[in-house]
Amino acid sequence: DVKVTQSSRYLVKRTGEKVFLECVQDMDHENMFWYRQDPGLGLRLIYFSYDVKMKEKGDIPEGYSVSREKKERFSLILESASTNQTSMYLCASRLALGSGTGELFFGEGSRLTVL
Amino acid sequence: AQTVTQSQPEMSVQEAETVTLSCTYDTSESNYYLFWYKQPPSRQMILVIRQEAYKQQNATENRFSVNFQKAAKSFSLKISDSQLGDTAMYFCAFEDNDMRFGAGTRLTVKP
Numbered sequence: 665d666v667k668v669t670q671s672s673r674y675l676v677k678r679t680g681e682k683v684f685l686e687c688v689q690d691m692d693h694e695n696m697f698w699y700r701q702d703p704g705l706g707l708r709l710i711y712f713s714y715d716v717k718m719k720e721k722g723d724i725p726e727g728y729s730v731s732r733e734k735k736e737r738f739s740l741i742l743e744s745a746s747t748n749q750t751s752m753y754l755c756a757s758r759l760a761l762g763s764g765t766g767e768l769f770f771g772e773g774s775r776l777t778v779l
Numbered sequence: 780a781q782t783v784t785q786s787q788p789e790m791s792v793q794e795a796e797t798v799t800l801s802c803t804y805d806t807s808e809s810n811y812y813l814f815w816y817k818q819p820p821s822r823q824m825i826l827v828i829r830q831e832a833y834k835q836q837n838a839t840e841n842r843f844s845v846n847f848q849k850a851a852k853s854f855s856l857k858i859s860d861s862q863l864g865d866t867a868m869y870f871c872a873f874e875d876n877d878m879r880f881g882a883g884t885r886l887t888v889k890p
Contacts, residue, residue, distance in 0.1 A: 697878065704788065706870060706882035722877065754824065756878075766812050766874050770824035 667691070670755050670771035677778050683742040685774050687755030694760040696738035697768065698722075698730065701752040710753075713738055714760070745778045752776075783873050785881035792861045793889050799846075800856045800884045802871030808832075812874040813847070813854045818883075819867040827869070830854065861888045 671686035709722030756768040792798035
């Protein structure tokens with residue numbers, strides 16, 4: 665079975681802390697995504713990566729950065745966490761655009777609370 | 780950027796009945812892909828059904844089917860013979876270079 669693994673299901677952090685959310689996929693997918701999910705707003709794209717060391721901003725990149733040093737791993741970084749970043753974060757991956765079905769495979773999500 | 784609109788925040792249906800979830804989108808592209816994803820209470824998002832814009836035939840997967848109206852930019856999901864396990868959040872999604880999602884519809888199937 666394909667698998668996308670997010671390192672932490674639940675995190676509680678303090679305002680101003682640096683936060684790392686890790687995502688690993690075992691499917692050799694080129695594309696990886698980070699979304700945040702909030703009630704009534706659905707999934708909003710933070711960043712995505714076409715391939716190793718490549719990244720593109722999504723709709724809400726402010727306050728976030730990403731790192732993709734290896735194909736299987738895509739990290740989301742909150743440089744200085746704020747309370748408005750309390751949310752559910754979802755990582756996803758897929759084959760390169762134009763390959764396969766375009767289906768995204770999701771991790772289980774990371775629920776972040778910033779106090 | 781493309782936008783995806785789901786105008787029904789919540790819906791409910793009786794077990795064994797049929798329900799239709801609505802989705803509209805906005806794009807200037809002519810070739811693209813549309814998806815419906817399901818997120819059960821356990822939170823793992825999974826693909827329900829996929830539609831390629833250049834195909835006129837509506838996609839079907841067992842009890843799930845779509846009504847794709849390209850000119851109207853409408854992509855609704857029909858669930859037939861609803862089951863308790865269909866209770867979930869349903870998200871409509873549009874694929875161009877990336878993947879954009881609607882706000883979701885919370886569907887409850889009642890026994």
